[in-house]
Amino acid sequence: MPLRVVIAEDNLLMREGVERVLSRDPDLTVVAACADLGGLLAAVEEHRPDVVVTDVRMPPTSTDEGIRAATKLRAGSPSTGVVVLSQYAEPSYATMLLAGGSAGRAYLLKERVGEPGQLVEAVRAVARGGSVIDPVVVEGILADSLRRRSSPLAALTPRERDVLAQIAQGKSNAAVGETLYLSEKSVEKHISVVFAKLGLEAAPEVNRRVLAVLLYLSEQEG
Incomplete structure (x- = not known):
């Protein structure tokens, strides 16, 4: 047939x-x-x-x-x-x-x-x-696939990426916690880990936050 x-x-x-x-x-x-x-x-x-x-x-x-x-x-x-x-x-x-x-x-x-x-x-x-x-x-x-594996963001867990995505929207730690149902202290811990994984430990807090957001946005555009 x-x-x-x-x-x-x-x-x-x-x-x-x-x-x-x-x-x-x-x-x-x-x-x-x-x-x-x-x-x-x-x-x-x-x-x-x-x-x-x-x-x-x-x-x-x-x-x-x-x-x-x-x-x-x-x-x-x-x-x-x-x-x-x-x-x-x-x-x-x-x-x-x-x-x-x-x-x-x-x-x-x-x-x-x-x-x-x-x-x-x-x-x-x-x-x-x-x-x-x-x-x-x-x-x-x-x-x-190769581009994503070579990205420094590839080392982040899904939850850490969620936190970074919220930061990229300009939200404070408290607002991030409210959106993701996390305590503000938990958000701070996640952000510290994100900074460490992205190699941003040496920069001041505000600069690290900006640099992390820039890395996130550059990946989204890519």
């Missing part, structure tokens, strides 16, 4: 291009093509496809509909594979896609549509429960 595929892409030319590429393969059958998240979920409900090939951004919000669809399908239709197509080599999209596991998931750049063999193989791979991540995206994930 041919693999049944649903396509979701709001750009008409891209949607027709993907459909044309997949329809050329005798082992694949496109059972529906739609242009938004609502249409995709309805098509999945109606056709029960083996694989969904979806744009990462579609109406109604054009933000992360493809990722949200993949998350819904993992819960409601776990046997359905998902290939997310994107023009963005953005590590965060790929990591969100794989957050619940890599089985049956693929993330490819849209330029791969011009390389029919790669798209078809990705569809077959996710149908088998495998995974495929575009090499360009993998490079981005590795670079992002």
Whole structure:
């Protein structure tokens, strides 16, 4: 039996291009093509496809509909594979896609549509429960991981990062404690540890606070 595929892409030319590429393969059958998240979920409900090939951004919000669809399908239709197509080599999209596991998931750049063999193989791979991540995206994930590991903030615990994030908002120790449900004394201890881990022990208190915030903000911008 041919693999049944649903396509979701709001750009008409891209949607027709993907459909044309997949329809050329005798082992694949496109059972529906739609242009938004609502249409995709309805098509999945109606056709029960083996694989969904979806744009990462579609109406109604054009933000992360493809990722949200993949998350819904993992819960409601776990046997359905998902290939997310994107023009963005953005590590965060790929990591969100794989957050619940890599089985049956693929993330490819849209330029791969011009390389029919790669798209078809990705569809077959996710149908088998495998995974495929575009090499360009993998490079981005590795670079992002290396950057985070090399950051001095990498040594902070989640709670210490929470405290630093509150300081970066200009809050006093008392206000930080109120927000995080900590005593002011506990906040002071966390801040002392943060200063030590960031190598800011020698500077005056006010300067250390400013430097710690600058390090935090520089990481967020990076």
